[in-house]
Amino acid sequence: MSEEAAWQSGGAVSAPPGSVRIVIVDDHSIVRQGLRSLLEREQDLEVVGEASTAAEAVAVVGRTRPEVVLLDLKLSSGEDTEGLALCERLTGEHEGLGVLVLTTFLDEKLVVDAVHRGARGYVVKDVDTTELVRAIRAVARKESAFDSRSAAAMVHSMNNRSTAPELTERELGVLRLMATGSSNRHVGGQLYISETTVKFHVRNIMRKLDASTRAEAVYEASKRGLI
Incomplete structure (x- = not known):
């Protein structure tokens, strides 16, 4: 199977030694394609799969064994936070997997809920490429990673206690x-x-x-x- 065919089927793509293997989970194809194009400009990042639904994500992550999953919280036209349940399942089934939430939604409860479900980081989609790459690398090192707004939401939720x-x-x-x-x-x-x-x-x-x-x-x- 060619690399392109493997990509389209969600199968594993051979990554350079030492690179961070990434799976992108988002229900919009154009977003997945754009992220892949941006991330693969970095020599140490390799997108090895993509998924548009929770079921696809479970299968792709199981096959490709990435270090990091970039996860949108909204994966269907109905439920706005379907990604939270998926985050909990993926981190529960794959020890050491780092989930970085990449979404348009931002409020204190969502940030805290995502962390509770196993996410190591949370960034909003209009974050600049440099900060997104930094967050991915931090998650791959098993560190936490938040952009300035999600970090502020997390800290604000802790205030007055x-x-x-x-x-x-x-x-x-x-x-x-x-x-x-x-x-x-x-x-x-x-x-x-x-x-x-x-x-x-x-x-x-x-x-x-x-x-x-x-x-x-x-x-x-x-x-x-x-x-």
Whole structure:
């Protein structure tokens, strides 16, 4: 089967060694084609499949085993957030899979719900290409990734909640920066501590919140009113 034929059937496409394998899930063909064209300009990114429905996505992800799924929340003319259930299924069935929500919808509840369902990041479709690529790479590294507006929505949803004494002040400072999708290096730069120290705090935060990912830690903290 040729690469083009494999693409059209949703089958696996051979990616260069070390590249980030991506599946695009969106119900609009022109959006999928545009994203593929943009992303494949990057030497370390390789789109290995696409899907327009939840059922297609489950099948394509099962065949291609990507590192990252770019997922729209609206996959049909009826349900506006069908992608949330799909996100939960994909992350539940494929350990280590990174889901990055790429959608036109933005409100606090959707951002928090997406993280709760397993998403590592959330960006709005009019984000610029540089920021989208940055988010994809962060998700592939198992970090969280939010654009400025979704990060603001996440942080705003945590406002006006009392701070429980479960985390130290330093850990809370690290956690607030994690909620914006900041890397360990950026957190260290903001707090004037080493990247190694940031990693130590992140591990403690995740342990205390019984979280397995940074995004899950942020979600758990928001539920408990920690930030």
